[in-house]
Amino acid sequence: MAIDFEVKDHIALITLNRPERMNAMDAEAYQDLSDAWTEVRDNPDIRVAVVTGAGDKAFSAGADLKSFLGSPTDLSDFWLTQQGQLLNRGIEMWKPVIAAVNGYCLGGGLTLMLATDLRFATPSATFALSEVRRGVLPGNGGTQRLIEQLPHAVAMEVLLVGDRFDAETALRWGLINRIVDHDVLLEAAFDAARRISENAPLAVQATKELALRSRDVDRATGLRLEESLLKLLRHSSDAIEGPRAFAEKRPPAFVGR
Incomplete structure (x- = not known):
């Protein structure tokens, strides 16, 4: 190969x-x-x-x-x-x-x-x-x-x-x-x-996508996309697990959902 x-x-x-x-x-x-x-x-x-x-x-x-x-x-x-x-x-x-x-x-x-x-x-x-x-x-x-x-x-x-x-x-x-x-x-x-x-997979992918797409859109559109994906991520199980693990002083167990 x-x-x-x-x-x-x-x-x-x-x-x-x-x-x-x-x-x-x-x-x-x-x-x-x-x-x-x-x-x-x-x-x-x-x-x-x-x-x-x-x-x-x-x-x-x-x-x-x-x-x-x-x-x-x-x-x-x-x-x-x-x-x-x-x-x-x-x-x-x-x-x-x-x-x-x-x-x-x-x-x-x-x-x-x-x-x-x-x-x-x-x-x-x-x-x-x-x-x-x-x-x-x-x-x-x-x-x-x-x-x-x-x-x-x-x-x-x-x-x-x-x-x-x-x-x-x-x-x-x-x-x-x-x-x-x-x-x-x-x-x-x-x-x-x-x-x-070890970071939240969906958050990592969303962050990379927003960073790369920012090169091709105006600032207002980029900020709107950023806010949209942030609202979407707040409904993920990882967004619940992250703060919970921080409060419990343990490593988070992210699953990408």
């Missing part, structure tokens, strides 16, 4: 598993990854996902261009907009996703990371969107999310020049949360995942 998938204690671990190709993704890997994201989205037992790459050299070098050369697609595929949904291409994922970046994070690997919520990287992590040097552009959200997450001039340099930058630069720009040693990378990611999974 090009993608390894496992679930434990409400946390899904997705591993891009083509280390011999720096975890570059061919058509099979993209389909497996799409299936994994669908499972995370639809499985109520999953509250958080962690995505990483196999080995110690790469998170992902993006699309495996050699596997796509000489494989033209029918133009009609362009309108199959819901086919093969990915985290960075169309799927609505309100469960938090954490990236554990272990090495090269290039092209589609970086656009995948840009679609995650928390990001941890090793000191050797290297980032780039160099598609313009190959005659194409950084798809799957590359031209969209980078300009949202970086100052305009910085994002345009990354997009138009295509140079690589290191983990310290990514941290300084705010693209990652923390730099951690390779041997504790997954530990750091899972620690954050566990802390999130």
Whole structure:
């Protein structure tokens, strides 16, 4: 399998598993990854996902261009907009996703990371969107999310020049949360995942959805949506359990209902 998938204690671990190709993704890997994201989205037992790459050299070098050369697609595929949904291409994922970046994070690997919520990287992590040097552009959200997450001039340099930058630069720009040693990378990611999974699942998902939708609506609409979801959550069993557990000085037992 090009993608390894496992679930434990409400946390899904997705591993891009083509280390011999720096975890570059061919058509099979993209389909497996799409299936994994669908499972995370639809499985109520999953509250958080962690995505990483196999080995110690790469998170992902993006699309495996050699596997796509000489494989033209029918133009009609362009309108199959819901086919093969990915985290960075169309799927609505309100469960938090954490990236554990272990090495090269290039092209589609970086656009995948840009679609995650928390990001941890090793000191050797290297980032780039160099598609313009190959005659194409950084798809799957590359031209969209980078300009949202970086100052305009910085994002345009990354997009138009295509140079690589290191983990310290990514941290300084705010693209990652923390730099951690390779041997504790997954530990750091899972620690954050566990802390999130202990919170009320519906409240976590509602908070993420509101935060992301706020980029596309005016402030009055965003505040109205916020108030609407808050009123809805007040009818959940978790909204009863939270205050009760606090009053009883015990950890809450949230069930996502």
